[in-house]
Amino acid sequence: xxxxxxxxxxxxxxxxxxxxxxxxxxxxxxxxxxxxxxxxxxxxxxxxxxxxxxxxxxxxxxxxxxxxxxxxxxxxxxxxxxxxxxxxxxxxxxxxxxxxxxxxxxxxxxxxxxxxxxxxxxxxxxxxxxxxxxxxxxxxxxxxxxxxxxxxxxxxxxxxxxxxxxxxxxxxxxxxxxxxxxxxxxxxxxxxxxxxxxxxxxxxxxxxxxxxxxxxxxxxxxxxxxxxxxxxxxxxxxxxxxxxxxxxxxxxxxxxxxxxxxxxxxxxxxxxxxxxxxxxxxxxxxxxxxxxxxxxxxxxxxxxxxxxxxxxxxxx
Amino acid sequence: xxxxxxxxxxxxxxxxxxxxxxxxxxxxxxxxxxxxxxxxxxxxxxxxxxxxxxxxxxxxxxxxxxxxxxxxxxxxxxxxxxxxxxxxxxxxxxxxxxxxxxxxxxxxxxxxxxxxxxxxxxxxxxxxxxxxxxxxxxxxxxxxxxxxxxxxxxxxxxxxxxxxxxxxxxxxxxxxxxxxxxxxxxxxxxxxxxxxxxxxxxxxxxxxxxxxxxxxxxxxxxxxxxxxxxxxxxxxxxxxxxxxxxxxxxxxxxxxxxxxxxxxxxxxxxxxxxxxxxxx
Numbered sequence: 001x002x003x004x005x006x007x008x009x010x011x012x013x014x015x016x017x018x019x020x021x022x023x024x025x026x027x028x029x030x031x032x033x034x035x036x037x038x039x040x041x042x043x044x045x046x047x048x049x050x051x052x053x054x055x056x057x058x059x060x061x062x063x064x065x066x067x068x069x070x071x072x073x074x075x076x077x078x079x080x081x082x083x084x085x086x087x088x089x090x091x092x093x094x095x096x097x098x099x100x101x102x103x104x105x106x107x108x109x110x111x112x113x114x115x116x117x118x119x120x121x122x123x124x125x126x127x128x129x130x131x132x133x134x135x136x137x138x139x140x141x142x143x144x145x146x147x148x149x150x151x152x153x154x155x156x157x158x159x160x161x162x163x164x165x166x167x168x169x170x171x172x173x174x175x176x177x178x179x180x181x182x183x184x185x186x187x188x189x190x191x192x193x194x195x196x197x198x199x200x201x202x203x204x205x206x207x208x209x210x211x212x213x214x215x216x217x218x219x220x221x222x223x224x225x226x227x228x229x230x231x232x233x234x235x236x237x238x239x240x241x242x243x244x245x246x247x248x249x250x251x252x253x254x255x256x257x258x259x260x261x262x263x264x265x266x267x268x269x270x271x272x273x274x275x276x277x278x279x280x281x282x283x284x285x286x287x288x289x290x291x292x293x294x295x296x297x298x299x300x301x302x303x304x305x306x307x308x309x310x311x312x313x314x315x316x
Numbered sequence: 317x318x319x320x321x322x323x324x325x326x327x328x329x330x331x332x333x334x335x336x337x338x339x340x341x342x343x344x345x346x347x348x349x350x351x352x353x354x355x356x357x358x359x360x361x362x363x364x365x366x367x368x369x370x371x372x373x374x375x376x377x378x379x380x381x382x383x384x385x386x387x388x389x390x391x392x393x394x395x396x397x398x399x400x401x402x403x404x405x406x407x408x409x410x411x412x413x414x415x416x417x418x419x420x421x422x423x424x425x426x427x428x429x430x431x432x433x434x435x436x437x438x439x440x441x442x443x444x445x446x447x448x449x450x451x452x453x454x455x456x457x458x459x460x461x462x463x464x465x466x467x468x469x470x471x472x473x474x475x476x477x478x479x480x481x482x483x484x485x486x487x488x489x490x491x492x493x494x495x496x497x498x499x500x501x502x503x504x505x506x507x508x509x510x511x512x513x514x515x516x517x518x519x520x521x522x523x524x525x526x527x528x529x530x531x532x533x534x535x536x537x538x539x540x541x542x543x544x545x546x547x548x549x550x551x552x553x554x555x556x557x558x559x560x561x562x563x564x565x566x567x568x569x570x571x572x573x574x575x576x577x578x579x580x581x582x583x584x585x586x587x588x589x590x591x592x593x594x595x596x
Contacts, residue, residue: 156418158415159419161419161454162419162422162456164455164456164457165456168448171447171451171462172444172445172448174481175445175447175484239460240461242461242462
């Protein structure tokens with residue numbers, strides 16, 4: 001009781017109503033989650049069960065990622081949250097606001113400044129560095145789930161490294177579509193042992209996981225699993241000798257910053273088939289534009305004519 | 317000379333492919349006092365026999381006689397209450413199968429052994445293509461060349477008389493007989509030495525049964541497979557097996573060469589079983 005009061009005083013309580021603990025979760029829960037994280041780091045790619053808590057958000061909105069972040073965040077951390085690469089989408093904004101309030105930490109949209117990056121569906125284009133931690137929100141941690149529905153069986157398969165089934169899926173892709181058609185949640189083998197689902201990131205991001213300098217943590221709240229890839233760990237995307245793994249390529253550069261070799265989102269401009277491709281990583285795109293890079297549809301280089309046509313298109 | 321000729325005639329006359337006799341030969345599988353109890357009920361009790369390389373053994377008996385329980389015990393799908401099953405690995409060493417690690421057991425199951433289920437849906441992945449069904453074992457033992465896997469799968473489909481252009485169809489789109497043949501191909505692709513079959517012709521109509529039996533006989537002879545076949549159909553046993561075990565209420569009633577047991581049954585129960593066959 002006295003401890004709680006002290007804590008309240010510390011956190012500049014303005015009233016006598018009990019406050020939430022630092023970073024929302026209670027200390028025992030954080031300790032439990034940290035243990036799971038440590039185990040995950042010790043066994044790269046292995047799914048560690050943990051007692052996932054109810055969070056003030058629905059399952060599927062990143063309850064796993066939020067719990068991992070809450071357990072590792074300290075008052076000195078600088079947090080960045082992205083959703084599909086963007087800092088300004090609903091999920092990213094509200095999770096950032098959640099930690100700004102509950103942990104009173106500094107937040108940023110700048111990839112290089114952040115010490116913790118919580119993400120859904122992307123790894124930032126800017127190379128992550130030593131000391132940074134990236135936290136993934138994972139909906140389905142089990143890569144074998146849709147091939148073998150029994151969890152008892154998939155756990156055994158992981159335990160005895162019985163992974164033939166994973167290639168059956170890739171085989172089916174090639175047989176049906178002529179190429180490996182898995183474009184996101186592309187299975188990887190971590191440190192030559194466990195097969196892991198990299199969460200629904202596009203396969204474009206898979207090479208970034210390999211030998212990453214940053215610590216990668218994965219939290220699945222509904223499925224109650226945590227797994228991790230420590231820095232400098234070998235991560236190999238599965239493939240066939242005659243159908244090697246390859247990432248998506250884009251024909252045109254980003255329409256706003258002219259960036260190439262990055263993952264692009266298609267944005268529909270009108271009902272007449274007008275569209276443009278822009279960087280999915282909003283921070284990367286803004287940075288480039290601030291440094292003077294321009295793409296074909298940047299507002300300040302669209303000449304009068306194009307602007308005119310654009311307006312007509314929209315009006316129609 | 318005449319004796320030799322007689323022997324040749326006899327060999328031609330018999331339906332089951334002939335096995336060369338080899339006095340140096342060691343058994344492939346030893347089953348010793350295997351018992352399985354379901355609570356106080358007997359599944360099977362005190363079963364012992366040897367199986368030799370290339371030999372086909374039929375386990376017959378009425379339903380509920382413990383045939384399938386015994387098969388599942390031997391193939392490690394069930395753990396027996398007591399008893400021992402030894403298997404000669406490819407390196408020649410005799411290993412007790414229940415002392416193998418889970419990983420070794422699985423490796424054995426997908427390389428050296430095969431299991432053909434009565435219901436093909438239990439032994440196939442119904443939602444992936446025929447080609448992937450056949451290729452799965454190859455990928456499980458580390459084959460990583462798509463073209464090679466597909467070629468092998470296509471060759472095997474041909475061997476079991478499934479049209480090559482059905483390779484990308486799911487087994488759901490196959491008839492019962494085709495599914496059963498696909499299941500056999502899936503099991504044989506890694507060149508196993510021992511196949512377990514649980515009523516492989518159950519539920520198929522007679523003409524389809526006949527083709528399947530023909531195919532099995534050909535494959536067993538060609539590949540020198542050893543097999544344990546559970547069946548309640550004595551005609552299937554006659555066509556496929558060298559030796560027979562007759563079971564009743566979980567116990568072995570009679571064993572012997574198939575032709576001897578069928579033509580000259582000793583135990584009263586076997587006599588009853590054989591005289592119960594419907595004559596058309």
